[in-house]
Amino acid sequence: MSASRRALVLAGGGFAANAWETGLISGMATAGLDLRACDLFVGTSSGARVALNLASGTDLEELYQQQLGPLPGPVGSPALVDWQKVRTECAYAKAGGGDSTAILRRVGALALGIAGADNGERRNTVAAQLPRQDWPAKKLSIVAVNAETGQRRIFDRASGVALVDAMVATTAFFGWPPATVEGQPYIDGGFYSSDNADLAAGFEQVIILALRAPAGAIALVPIAEGVSSLRASGSLVAVVHPDEECLAAFASAGSAMNPAVRAPAAKAGRVQGQRFADELRLTFA
Numbered sequence: 001m002s003a004s005r006r007a008l009v010l011a012g013g014g015f016a017a018n019a020w021e022t023g024l025i026s027g028m029a030t031a032g033l034d035l036r037a038c039d040l041f042v043g044t045s046s047g048a049r050v051a052l053n054l055a056s057g058t059d060l061e062e063l064y065q066q067q068l069g070p071l072p073g074p075v076g077s078p079a080l081v082d083w084q085k086v087r088t089e090c091a092y093a094k095a096g097g098g099d100s101t102a103i104l105r106r107v108g109a110l111a112l113g114i115a116g117a118d119n120g121e122r123r124n125t126v127a128a129q130l131p132r133q134d135w136p137a138k139k140l141s142i143v144a145v146n147a148e149t150g151q152r153r154i155f156d157r158a159s160g161v162a163l164v165d166a167m168v169a170t171t172a173f174f175g176w177p178p179a180t181v182e183g184q185p186y187i188d189g190g191f192y193s194s195d196n197a198d199l200a201a202g203f204e205q206v207i208i209l210a211l212r213a214p215a216g217a218i219a220l221v222p223i224a225e226g227v228s229s230l231r232a233s234g235s236l237v238a239v240v241h242p243d244e245e246c247l248a249a250f251a252s253a254g255s256a257m258n259p260a261v262r263a264p265a266a267k268a269g270r271v272q273g274q275r276f277a278d279e280l281r282l283t284f285a
Helices: 014-030 046-055 060-068 083-095 100-113 121-129 163-170 223-232 244-253 259-283
Strands: 006-010 040-044 139-146 152-155 179-181 184-188 205-209 236-240
Touching: 006 046, 014 046, 014 060, 014 205, 014 244, 014 259, 040 046, 046 139, 046 163, 060 259, 083 100, 100 139, 100 184, 121 163, 139 163, 152 163, 163 179, 163 184, 205 223, 223 236, 236 259, 244 259
Parallel strands: 006 040, 006 205, 040 139, 205 236
Antiparallel strands: 139 152, 139 184, 179 184
């Protein structure tokens, strides 16, 4: 890859996305392509955890091995969620019309209505799982949505928001309590977009790692929209989705949110990354 400015976008998708992205990146590194050298990392939901590790320079082999072992700390339990109701209500929220903030206000009200109590326990749990408690020197953007205003917000080193609070916010999906930041409730950035790839605008090369959106996906803005915007602005964009072997590994665990998916997803992602490194080098030659 050339020395021009590069951004890496890491989308959300529960344990599956976290493990697959980690395996993919570690596999690329074994083939001589280290994505920790990127100039900007954009992380949404579970992808933000991977982004933080990369921006912090965490050893990739160590990161990969973590996916093969037990979780580094307690996961905790979200409030019980009626997923059929959630899907129905989210469809209503989208069908209600209006701009993105109007739709996300309705989604935010739904999320807040089924959130667990915010007693600080989840913040402590998330903090214990992070490789650091302060923002890294490398550029890192973490995405969340204000549950009351419906506005997307980008947290970074210059935002004045603690890294832990940004991470709690971007991973506050249905059932988890929101993060209270400056008196406002924030929820998962994936409600706006699973990837938020448009935040890499201005970078010559953009690599996007993302699961394929399932039918009826909750995210408001599809990945294709961000990719089109980037390409229209002159960015060279490469989008990487899980291959068939990775999808089979996900299916073996039954759910992207099942911790049991971590090891098979990481192993399959590593093999894909080893194969894909040369293709990516040619793309950005």
